[in-house]
Amino acid sequence: MKLTVHFLPALADPHQLAGATVVVADVLRATTTMLAALWSGARAIIPCLEIEDALRVAGSLRGDAVLGGERGGRRIPGFQLGNSPAEYTPAAVSGKTVVLTTTNGTRALQACRAARRVLLGAFVNISSLVDELARADDLVFLCAGTDGQVTCEDVLLAGAAVRELQQRMPGGIDVNDQGQLAGAAWQSMVGALSRTSPLADALRHSRGGLNLRELGFESDIELAAQVDAMPVIGELLPGEWRVAATSRPDPSARPHC
Ligand code: MLT
Secondary structure, three states: EEEEEEEOHHHOOOHHHHEEEEEEEEEOOOOHHHHHHHHHOEEEEOOOHHHHHHHHHHHHHHHHEEEEEEEEEEEOOOOOOOOOOHHOOHHHHHOOOEEEEEHHHHHHHHHOOEEEEEEEEEEEHHHHHHHHOOOEEEEEEEEEEEEOOOOOOHHHHHHHHHHHHHHHOOOOEEEEEHHHHHHHHHHOOOOOOOOOOOHHHHHHHOOHHHHHHHHHOOHHHHHHOOOOOOOOEEOOOOOOOOOOEEEEOOHHHHOOO
């Protein structure tokens, strides 16, 4: 397996993504929130770059759509939901199509248009994700970052996945330097995928975590740190511009939030 980590979408050559399985990571909060929506039974998520696009798409879906997203971390005026995973409950989104626009996460998805597969990565689904990824030949982790800056929370997610995959395939993975750095950061800052690991603390002190704390969304950090709480695979469907759950366990296991 070839495993490439990019700390920012701008560091990825779109041609290199062609044919690869790409995991987009925006742990705080876009990919965690999308997984929460799928875990709560949303039919699909349509990621939009701009607010105007989201309004137009939601209008075309009539009553079936829920508008969600943020600008500056806060809910967009006129939208039903913001970008907190806790808002995406079964009552809010089950059976609905979520039309979502966020500052960085939905932009990172746009960068993957040429990829063979595009999956959502977060700590809430990491073990299911790693199971799914173990079959890939050419795997890329694309960290969304924040406003063009590298963010620790996304690098930690990539690093945790690098370490898990290395344990499963010792010697069998060709990891780029950013992947090696991500794995080392994970090992020294957190080290274990368990509920008692210092993950929430590391996320709290990351750039994204500090932003959320300033905005009063500290509880979203706790949710994002709940390892494997939402074991669903979220995938951008080939040929369509929408994200759906392509694998999820028995729904009686949900919800947790
Ligand atoms: C984004 O996509 O920019 C982030 O998820 C921002 C946020 O956490 O609200």
